[in-house]
Amino acid sequence: MRITKRLTIVALCSIAPSIAIGYAQQYDILLRGGRVIDPANGIDARRDVAVSDGRIVSIQADIPAAQARKVVDVSGLYVVPGLVDLHAHVFGYEGSLVPDETALPAGTTTIVDAGGSGWRTFDEFHRTVMAHSRTRVLALINIVGKGMVGEPYESDVADMDPARTAETILHNRDAIVGIKTAHFAKPGWDAIDRAVEAGRRASVPVMVDDKIFTNAGRTTKEELLEHLRPGDIHTHMYNDRQIELIDRFTGKVQPWMIEARRRGVLFDVGHGGGSFLWPVATRAVAQGFVPDTISTDLHQGSRDIQQSNMPNVMSKMMLLGMNFADVLVRSTVNPAKEIGRYPELGTLGVGRVADIAVLEEQSGVFAFKDSWPAKRLGTKRLECVLTIRNGKIVYERGAVPARGGDTAIYDLLLKHARIGDRGDEVDIAISGNRIVRIGRGLKAAHARVVAEAEGYTVMPATAAEGVAADLTVLDTGRAIMTIRNGKIVTDDEGLTISDATRAGPYSNFK
Numbered sequence: 001m002r003i004t005k006r007l008t009i010v011a012l013c014s015i016a017p018s019i020a021i022g023y024a025q026q027y028d029i030l031l032r033g034g035r036v037i038d039p040a041n042g043i044d045a046r047r048d049v050a051v052s053d054g055r056i057v058s059i060q061a062d063i064p065a066a067q068a069r070k071v072v073d074v075s076g077l078y079v080v081p082g083l084v085d086l087h088a089h090v091f092g093y094e095g096s097l098v099p100d101e102t103a104l105p106a107g108t109t110t111i112v113d114a115g116g117s118g119w120r121t122f123d124e125f126h127r128t129v130m131a132h133s134r135t136r137v138l139a140l141i142n143i144v145g146k147g148m149v150g151e152p153y154e155s156d157v158a159d160m161d162p163a164r165t166a167e168t169i170l171h172n173r174d175a176i177v178g179i180k181t182a183h184f185a186k187p188g189w190d191a192i193d194r195a196v197e198a199g200r201r202a203s204v205p206v207m208v209d210d211k212i213f214t215n216a217g218r219t220t221k222e223e224l225l226e227h228l229r230p231g232d233i234h235t236h237m238y239n240d241r242q243i244e245l246i247d248r249f250t251g252k253v254q255p256w257m258i259e260a261r262r263r264g265v266l267f268d269v270g271h272g273g274g275s276f277l278w279p280v281a282t283r284a285v286a287q288g289f290v291p292d293t294i295s296t297d298l299h300q301g302s303r304d305i306q307q308s309n310m311p312n313v314m315s316k317m318m319l320l321g322m323n324f325a326d327v328l329v330r331s332t333v334n335p336a337k338e339i340g341r342y343p344e345l346g347t348l349g350v351g352r353v354a355d356i357a358v359l360e361e362q363s364g365v366f367a368f369k370d371s372w373p374a375k376r377l378g379t380k381r382l383e384c385v386l387t388i389r390n391g392k393i394v395y396e397r398g399a400v401p402a403r404g405g406d407t408a409i410y411d412l413l414l415k416h417a418r419i420g421d422r423g424d425e426v427d428i429a430i431s432g433n434r435i436v437r438i439g440r441g442l443k444a445a446h447a448r449v450v451a452e453a454e455g456y457t458v459m460p461a462t463a464a465e466g467v468a469a470d471l472t473v474l475d476t477g478r479a480i481m482t483i484r485n486g487k488i489v490t491d492d493e494g495l496t497i498s499d500a501t502r503a504g505p506y507s508n509f510k
């Protein structure tokens with residue numbers, strides 16, 4: 001009897017501490033030590049961020065690690081609101097992408113499909129994509145009832161019905177945030193005016209993508225000053241196929257673009273495969289004509305060639321001289337405001353939904369491609385490290401799926417190089433400051449940075465596995481890239497083109 005009693009007491013004692021710990025672990029996730037930047041609340045400081053039940057529940061200078069079930073050390077990284085991509089393609093359009101594969105590894109927690117569906121196809125979009133995505137997917141529905149399905153449908157004025165479009169929006173306020181008109185190939189203003197009419201009926205903005213494929217006799221000046229309303233959005237602002245943002249003779253931003261901005265028309269990047277040109281963007285930003293919103297226009301083509309996800313486009317704007325805070329506000333707060341979802345989205349306020357991106361600002365030599373595609377080299381690059389959507393970790397860098405049994409992660413991979421006068425092309429993998437592997441078919445997706453060295457010679461000829469990674473890439477005797485201690489220190493030709501921790505989909509390489 002006595003013994004039993006003692007055992008009971010011992011058992012109680014051993015339970016007690018674990019109850020105490022369980023009680024203390026009040027948070028699901030704790031991001032510790034990061035630089036929290038939340039433009040909406042004027043925060044730019046080292047803070048810890050606690051998340052529970054899908055919400056941000058505490059932001060403090062120091063939250064003890066013991067209070068959370070999962071603690072992530074994010075020191076040295078930016079902790080920012082989940083990015084809001086105002087212009088991307090995840091339905092209808094032939095180059096559409098899967099939102100969770102595209103958005104989440106980029107820190108994009110909200111993606112707005114720009115015109116893939118119309119009032120006839122919105123239900124299908126909702127059923128097949130929106131309802132199944134971990135990414136928050138919202139829609140600008142096309143003024144064309146059938147959506148963005150190519151010609152002749154996109155120029156079929158008879159299928160542009162403002163009343164049905166507005167009705168569909170009003171029945172789906174939770175998911176539809178505006179209207180898109182694009183690719184209208186006929187003369188006249190029917191598509192734009194009908195989109196604006198639908199926007200007026202439903203009190204939502206219209207995004208216009210005009211004259212990418214055809215001029216059709218319209219001028220952007222007339223569009224911006226006479227047809228669009230304040231709050232409507234002109235996307236592809238740095239596209240020069242319209243030959244209009246920058247005056248060809250003076251190099252100045254057209255005065256009526258500035259006038260349009262003054263009257264409240266909004267300007268969106270919409271990078272895509274055809275709408276971001278270095279000469280145009282450079283001149284515009286130098287004159288202060290920066291975007292209201294930074295967006296990707298991501299589809300299969302722009303993903304594969306320009307790799308223009310949100311961190312990529314943000315990095316490009318930083319290369320043009322904008323600072324991180326300026327770029328961030330245009331990738332979070334501004335798009336959320338434009339679609340009427342602020343402050344529900346775009347901030348890290350306590351009590352808000354826990355949509356969070358953790359970004360790293362990397363230093364090195366990086367090549368960024370525009371839509372021609374011309375490369376420009378930069379020394380800074382943003383990369384997503386961690387994404388939290390609705391309080392759950394939905395992406396973590398480094399979790400590169402194993403393929404073909406080769407699971408090594410390389411810091412740098414030179415593809416298709418010839419070493420010295422050896423005849424065959426090989427891939428050279430570098431980790432830290434050493435060459436760790438020389439072989440064929442090393443996976444680009446397993447390297448953090450990839451450089452294409454096809455047709456070039458790598459010296460010294462003694463390069464081998466295990467030796468220090470001090471290499472020079474030569475183009476018929478001329479040094480075009482140097483690597484010292486495993487790091488790229490010069491890259492005159494922009495050989496560095498792939499960032500492969502975002503794995504296969506973002507790589508140009510097989």
Ligand SMILES: [Zn+2]
Pocket residue numbers: 087088089114209270272297
């Ligand atoms: Zn687009």
